[in-house]
Amino acid sequence: MRVLMSTYGSRGDVEPLVALALRLRELGAEVRMCAPPDFAQRMADVGVPFVPVGPSASALTASAPPVSSFSQRAADLIANQFEAVAAAADGCDVLVATGMVPAAAGALSVAEKLGLRAVSVTFQQLTLPSPHRRPLAYPGRPFPQGVTDNRVLWDLDAQSNNELFGEALNINRTANGLPPVADVRGYVLGDRPWLATDPVLDPWEETPDFEVVQTGAWIEPDTRSLPSDVEAFINAGTPPVFVAFSTMHMHASADTVQLAIEAIRAQGRRALVSHSSTGIDDQDDCFFVGEVNHQALFRRVAAVVHHGGAGTTTTATRAGAPQVVIPQLADQPYWASRVADLGIGVALEDPTSESVSAAVKTALTAETRARATEVAGAIRTDGAEVAAKMLLGATAG
Template sequence: MVLSTYGSRGDVEPLAGLAERLRGLGAEVRVCAPPDEDFAQRLAGVGVPLVPVGRSARAWTKAAPPASSLPQRAAEVIASQFDAITAAAEGCDVVVATGMMPAAAGALSVAERLGIRSVSVTFQQLTLPSPHRPPLAYPGRPLPPEVTDNRVLWDLDAQSVNALFGEALNTNRVANGLPPVDDVRDYVIGDQPWLATDPVLDPWQGTPELNVVQTGAWILSDVQPLPAELVAFLDAGTPPVYVGFGSMPMHASTDIAQVAIEAVRAQGRRVVVARGWAELGLIDGRDDCFVVGEVNQHALFSRVAAVVHHGGAGTTTTATRAGASQVVVPQLADQPYWAGRVADLGIGVAHDGPTPTFESLSAALGTALAAETRARATAVAGMVRTDGATVAAQLLLDTISRGGPTASA
């Protein structure tokens, strides 16, 4: 099987979880993803080769291009999908397409050209049309504020997707002997999209017309021990607060680190700072702070008092599963949605805006560290499913054995 994505760690990590389960069931798996070293190492840890696609996702993210260049960048992504997946999919039975929409469109087109079954998967439901909520706005294409009918907004979203990605997709499709598509979003979603999220943290709210298969989140069973120096720090005092923003570049990262560390200290807590793609670090030489790189997040989150993070789907799920209360400081895309879910469940706080101040973060931490919030986080942790990758792996194998379309979970 070929599992394809283009995006950040939050897009690659679930595929590592699915690949691990598939290999355990005897399947041969290849993952097509950006050529970042940490992605390759993560996949190597589960015995799966990385087939590099396109340029480094980290470099892409840090470049922060203007919104006007999005169609050009999409064209680059789609072309790289055709190049890499065509070779990687030789002899495979199923292509699983995830990641940003142009990447998924490219992967699905390759599967179509090769006559291979395919599954379209999203790690957040905000790209799936629903009358219960508006779509996400694309950079440079804001939704008209005077329009409040969600169905109309989703029609406008389809137009935006076609304007941004349609020409690039169809140019590559025609060059590879495929007919053009009229509606890029409908093509990517297909007849039966999969939603790989936890139903407690992310209950599907859609429409009967869209036959969504919610498998549960694809969680990689990380058994890597925490570094000895980190364990010694954790053992040396009361549980600290974790601060990390994953794959977000956080262009004001020095100020973010200063604000976060001072706000945590004001709560009488120690701090674990994750470098991440923002390259956060210490602000002084005091011994109440510890910096980490790539670690077993679930193991670490199980030992902290709270998690301050950006609201990526993976980090939110891991923190929820670990029973840690959260302060979510959303930066973009689906992150405000996850922040809202954390607040709605009573397991933490949705920070208002992407740039915390000492005052705003102190107030949020006060709520997150309260006994009732932490008790609620512990209770919700016991409701989170851990079998999503197993469910998805078995569905894929059942699909191959039947030789037909994918089945419902």
């Protein structure tokens, strides 16, 4: 079987597909990937044939284009999908689509045109309509004040998707001999979307509207050793606390990272700090690290202070590392709330010197460590394998 994967987004949208691709390949499938050009080297490293789509995702995010250009950028993404995915799909049997709504809509339309089986996947449930929670609002399109009914809010979300992406999608569909779509979000999700998250960390509550297939998170085991200088720092004293804030997903100030370092020092601990967090003082008890194996690192640290991205949260939870999550946007507050609800760390949306200090102190307690260890033992490790077998028809799906 030949499988085509398509996404447009950040590393968090690509790495799960890498995990799935490698499992599929182990089961005898051929796999190729459509993704932003940023990930050409990553695909080369794992030996997955790669087709670049659209402009650099990281450059687009860093440029912070105005909200007024959102619809035009979406139109460009859809056109890119029709061009690149159609060419990449030659000889393929199934498409796995994820990423930004307009990109997924474009890729799924190509699959429809070519008669390919398609699976729509999301890596966080906040894109799935549910009466149990409210949707995320698009930038520049806040929900009306005073509206609290989740079903009404999801109806407004569907309206936003249609207004932002409907015209561009249907222009491309019509040009390719496809009928127009009246409900963009509904088209992308279909009647049986896959949710590639862990059911303990991210439990899905069933709704009568459609069926969700939750596979577990798709994470590729990382076997890389930690750099020797990182090993030396860790071994030089009690386990340090790791601090990392993603520059692509979060606009955390150096002040916030400095607050975390000061709180760590106040507890008599040392800090490991990601190089993505810049402008921080450099002292003997504060060591800076670049790209490292987080799966290995998180098992060696006393706690992790981070932004609340899905990947970082899942990796820390699987490692049994207590967490302090300081979210600012998108799905980060949701993951922070899950960490707090599970008792494996602290969610902190308004960081001050006092609140960060108290949060780090709580994360470093024996009680939080014990709870984090307990939850880690319940996290599934076979999500990518489950999904690969379902995709290939080896198990009921």
